[in-house]
Amino acid sequence: MKNFLAFITVLVLGYMIVVSLDNNEAFPAYGEADVSSRVSQAFIDRSVTEDPGDIIFGQATNLESGPANIVTAIVADYRSFDTLGEVTVLFVSSLGVALLLGGKKQKRLELNFHPNFMLRVGSRALFGIILMTGVYIAIHGHLTPGGGFPGGAMIASSMLLLYLADDEFRAKIKGFKMLESFAGTAYVLIGLTGLLLGGYFLENLLDNGVIGDLFSAGIIPIVYVLIGLKVGSEISGIIDNFLTEEGV
Amino acid sequence: MSAILLIAVPLLAAFISILFKKYAHYILVFVSFASVFALGYMDLGTITVGGFNAPFGIVLILDDYSLIALYIVNTLFFLVAILNCNEFKKVGSIMLVALAGLNGLLLTGDLFNLFVFLEVAGIAAYLITTTNKKPLASFNYLIQGTVGSSLYLLGLILLYAMFGTLNMADMASSIANSGYGAGVTAFPFLLMFIGFGVEAKLLPFNSWTKGILANSNRLTGPMIASVYAAAIGFVFGRLLTNVFVIEDTFLIIVTIILIFSVVAGEAMAYASTKVREILLYSSVAQAALVVVVFMSGFTGWAVYLIIGNAAAKLVLFLITNTATKQLGNDDVETFKGLFVNNKVIGLAFTAVTLSVIGLPMFLGFVTKMNILENMFVSGDYIWPAIILITSVVEGIYFIRLLLNLWYKENDLPEVKFEFVLKYVVVIIAVLIMVFGVYTEPVQDSADNLVAYSYIEGGNL
Numbered sequence: 001m002k003n004f005l006a007f008i009t010v011l012v013l014g015y016m017i018v019v020s021l022d023n024n025e026a027f028p029a030y031g032e033a034d035v036s037s038r039v040s041q042a043f044i045d046r047s048v049t050e051d052p053g054d055i056i057f058g059q060a061t062n063l064e065s066g067p068a069n070i071v072t073a074i075v076a077d078y079r080s081f082d083t084l085g086e087v088t089v090l091f092v093s094s095l096g097v098a099l100l101l102g103g104k105k106q107k108r109l110e111l112n113f114h115p116n117f118m119l120r121v122g123s124r125a126l127f128g129i130i131l132m133t134g135v136y137i138a139i140h141g142h143l144t145p146g147g148g149f150p151g152g153a154m155i156a157s158s159m160l161l162l163y164l165a166d167d168e169f170r171a172k173i174k175g176f177k178m179l180e181s182f183a184g185t186a187y188v189l190i191g192l193t194g195l196l197l198g199g200y201f202l203e204n205l206l207d208n209g210v211i212g213d214l215f216s217a218g219i220i221p222i223v224y225v226l227i228g229l230k231v232g233s234e235i236s237g238i239i240d241n242f243l244t245e246e247g248v
Numbered sequence: 249m250s251a252i253l254l255i256a257v258p259l260l261a262a263f264i265s266i267l268f269k270k271y272a273h274y275i276l277v278f279v280s281f282a283s284v285f286a287l288g289y290m291d292l293g294t295i296t297v298g299g300f301n302a303p304f305g306i307v308l309i310l311d312d313y314s315l316i317a318l319y320i321v322n323t324l325f326f327l328v329a330i331l332n333c334n335e336f337k338k339v340g341s342i343m344l345v346a347l348a349g350l351n352g353l354l355l356t357g358d359l360f361n362l363f364v365f366l367e368v369a370g371i372a373a374y375l376i377t378t379t380n381k382k383p384l385a386s387f388n389y390l391i392q393g394t395v396g397s398s399l400y401l402l403g404l405i406l407l408y409a410m411f412g413t414l415n416m417a418d419m420a421s422s423i424a425n426s427g428y429g430a431g432v433t434a435f436p437f438l439l440m441f442i443g444f445g446v447e448a449k450l451l452p453f454n455s456w457t458k459g460i461l462a463n464s465n466r467l468t469g470p471m472i473a474s475v476y477a478a479a480i481g482f483v484f485g486r487l488l489t490n491v492f493v494i495e496d497t498f499l500i501i502v503t504i505i506l507i508f509s510v511v512a513g514e515a516m517a518y519a520s521t522k523v524r525e526i527l528l529y530s531s532v533a534q535a536a537l538v539v540v541v542f543m544s545g546f547t548g549w550a551v552y553l554i555i556g557n558a559a560a561k562l563v564l565f566l567i568t569n570t571a572t573k574q575l576g577n578d579d580v581e582t583f584k585g586l587f588v589n590n591k592v593i594g595l596a597f598t599a600v601t602l603s604v605i606g607l608p609m610f611l612g613f614v615t616k617m618n619i620l621e622n623m624f625v626s627g628d629y630i631w632p633a634i635i636l637i638t639s640v641v642e643g644i645y646f647i648r649l650l651l652n653l654w655y656k657e658n659d660l661p662e663v664k665f666e667f668v669l670k671y672v673v674v675i676i677a678v679l680i681m682v683f684g685v686y687t688e689p690v691q692d693s694a695d696n697l698v699a700y701s702y703i704e705g706g707n708l
Contacts, residue, residue: 020435026410026428038412039304048304064300081297081306085352085364088259089371092345095266096375099338177266184263188256200299201252 043074058212066208066217067142076147076220080202084187086149087227091184094234097241106244111167123165130158138228142217148224152231159236163243173240176233183230190219190226249289251310252297254318254351258283262344272340273333280326280347287319294357302357303415309357312697313547317354317482320555324475324562325350327672331566332467336379339467346372346471350479359404359491360414362483366397370447373476377460377468385459392446392456400443406436420491430495437492441502444487447480449535451509461528461565465573469524469565473531478558481535485542485550494543502543507634509536514638518645523568523578526649530604531561533638540631546622548694552615559680560600560612563673567597571663580649585656586663593665596677598650603680605643610684618694 021027028034035041042048046055049064057068065077075083131154137144138151162169194203209216261279265272292315295308310318325347333340349369356362374390408414410432411422423433446453461473488494494502513533520526534557541550571586572578587594603610606617616639623632683690 016435016438021406024410024432026426026432027406028409033409033412035412039414039418040412042304048300078298078300078305079360082361082364084259085361085368088262088345088348089364089367091263092342092368092371092375095342095345096371096378099342099375100378181263181267185260188260188263192256192260194299195250195252195256198299201250201256201295201297203299 040074043078044070046073048078055211058210060211061209063208063211065204066211067220068212068216069142069144069147071145072142072147072217072220072224076141076223077204077217080223083223083227084191084202087184087187087230090231090234091180094180094238097238101241101244103246106246108167108170109243109245111164114167115165120166123161127158127162130161131155134158134228134232138225139221140214141224141228142220143212143214148227149231151224151228153235155228155232156235156239159232160239163239170244171236171240173237176237176240179233180230180237183226183233187223187226187230190223194219249286249291251290251295251308251318251355253286254283254290254322254355255348258344258348258351262341262348265341265344269341270337272344273337276340276343276347277326277330277333279344280322280329283347283351284319284322284326287315287322290315295355303413303418306361307357307415308355309416310355313482313486313551314354316551316555316697317479318351320558321350321354321475321479321482322347324470324478324558327562328467328470328475331470331669331672336467339376339379342372342375346376350475353479353483357416358414359407359416359419363397363401363404366400366447369476369479370394370397373472376471377464380460380463380465380468382459382463385456385463388459389456392453396443396446396453398443399439399446403436403439403443406439407433410436416486416491423493430493430498433493434496434498437494438498438501440487441492444480444484445505447476448484448539449477449532450505450539451512451532451536452505454509454532457528457532458525461531462522462524464524464565464569466566466569469569470562473528473565474558474562477531477535477561478554481538481554481558482551484539485547485554488539488542489545489547506536506540506543509533510540510634510638514641514645518641520645521580523580523583523649524565524572526645527561527564527568530642530646531557533642534604537635541619544623544626544628544631546619548697549615549619549622551697552611552690552694553619556603556611556615556680559676560604563596563600563676566669566673567593567665570665570669571661574663575661580652582661584652585660586653588654588656588660590663590665592670592674594654596673597653599677599681600673601646601650603684605646606639607643608684609681611680611690612684614684614687614690618691 046052046063046065052060052063055063065073067073067077134151134154137146137154138148141147141151159171191202194205195201198205204218204220206218208218258279261275265275290310292310294302295310296302297306297308299305329343346369349365349372352365353362353369356365370393374386374393377386377389380386407419411419411426413419413422442453449457461469464472510533513529513536517526517529517533520529538550538553541553568578571583575582587597599610603612606612620632620635
């Protein structure tokens with residue numbers, strides 16, 4: 001009966017979505033939205049404060065927002081405050097995992113297989129490559145697709161590899177906690193510096209440089225590296241919590 | 249002082265506190281006290297984040313409405329924190345995040361930013377409820393809360409696809425200037441309404457409430473029923489007054505949901521034999537009533553309804569959950585005669601209950617009376633009738649409860665209430681009585697709030 005009611009509810013909801021959006025004059029068909037009347041056009045043109053004219057990759061300087069990657073410009077500059085919120089969502093989630101699963105004396109969960117010598121050594125060789133790719137992705141977030149969140153997830157996946165390939169491995173969780181705390185604190189402090197010196201929280205105070213350079217876009221690469229470190233250490237902490245159990 | 253500090257400082261403290269776990273609860277008490285204190289030094293206005301003006305960047309709105317909301321929520325939060333900091337040390341850092349999330353919810357003027365803070369505050373709330381030691385109920389809350397906020401997000405995505413903006417004020421004026429009928433936005437608004445309905449405990453989206461509040465402890469009861477309820481009420485009010493366009497079919501659907509919530513909430517409270525269930529079902533009815541008053545446009549009185557309720561539920565849940573912990577369960581039978589040896593606590597409990605019912609001499613009466621008066625003046629007769637009938641039901645079950653708690657000859661339950669708790673509940677009860685008798689400031693501020701808050705979508 002319960003399942004049947006749920007099924008009916010889903011059908012009604014689906015019907016309502018179709019009815020309310022089909023022939024809805026305000027809802028544009030796919031590909032037909034008039035972007036020029038939307039806020040996103042200003043993000044693409046970097047013309048929120050003033051119109052910079054044509055932006056040429058590798059030449060344009062002093063833009064209001066420096067990242068060559070438009071997504072990064074929106075996520076980490078125009079709407080950076082949302083990103084601070086998302087970082088907090090992950091932070092509180094990892095706190096929750098630690099609250100529910102963490103304890104004082106933890107030991108590794110027993111795996112049903114014992115990894116051989118080759119697997120242990122091979123995974124350590126691979127670990128460095130994955131870790132460096134993650135760092136690269138985080139550092140180049142303002143130039144290429146990627147950034148702190150995917151980069152951090154890659155850093156954590158290199159830790160996961162070590163955990164899965166070696167049944168005795170445990171990372172130094174205390175270090176992760178410190179890194180997590182440091183990165184979060186630094187992010188908020190950068191924001192507060194902006195408030196203190198520029199008048200706006202999270203304002204980009206540094207020079208934006210030439211669009212497309214590695215050293216450009218002011219605080220954004222710094223913030224993205226901090227996010228990468230924070231996400232990496234938080235997810236590593238979660239992995240450790242899931243792969244350990246209470247005991248001596 | 250910039251209001252952004254109300255979000256940034258608790259967040260900063262939370263990030264630091266994970267290194268000093270032993271002191272996290274002290275940091276919590278200090279930061280939550282500082283937040284209340286700092287509110288006196290805040291400048292009203294729009295606060296731009298990141299240096300990009302609305303609607304391109306994110307803005308926070310500090311007007312009279314959000315200032316009152318911040319005062320209430322931060323003060324209640326501080327009281328809950330200081331009364332529980334020693335017993336629930338483990339959730340210190342999570343409470344700090346919750347404080348940042350709640351302040352963000354109340355301040356933000358951006359619909360997507362609102363979603364982010366809804367998630368932050370929501371996840372913190374799920375984790376705080378794990379101290380109930382009822383994992384299944386917390387899991388239920390987690391799933392329903394997440395589905396609710398996803399529905400809010402889906403509604404927001406549809407609105408963004410239609411109007412291409414996320415700023416509340418810009419969204420409201422885009423909708424008003426677009427010239428489309430209310431029909432085009434009804435569905436996204438319905439999704440957002442349902443999303444908030446889950447958090448605001450409206451029936452039929454509130455099945456998590458019973459699992460959480462009926463098993464609550466001294467932290468989770470006041471936290472969810474008072475602090476979170478107040479915050480969600482204020483944010484819901486902001487959306488209902490400034491952003492949502494509620495007309496035609498949508499109005500009918502919403503009205504049915506609300507009538508159902510009020511009537512069923514009071515009926516279930518009437519049928520309950522456990523103290524906490526009576527309180528939680530009464531909360532459900534009150535939450536729906538708040539939404540009704542906001543929708544009718546009496547913002548000032550809706551604010552007082554939220555304040556009265558939040559203060560009352562703080563006192564009621566604190567007393568009930570302290571007693572439940574010492575007595576083992578919360579059947580009305582067990583509680584019989586509780587106040588015979590605890591007269592001070594009993595008087596505070598009684599005063600607060602009578603205010604919730606809406607008897608004269610208490611704040612609840614002033615609020616209910618003015619709401620009914622305003623509704624009659626605006627020609628609405630259905631809601632006043634429903635409110636009056638449910639008030640009678642409310643009166644019956646609350647007075648029945650009070651009689652049970654006050655009268656018993658022998659074999660009285662032994663419960664000790666600590667000094668700080670006595671202090672807090674008595675002060676709240678006295679305030680409720682003072683403003684119930686001396687009604688001028690309440691009357692003035694409620695009328696003024698209607699008059700000049702909310703200038704075009706809250707952009708000052």
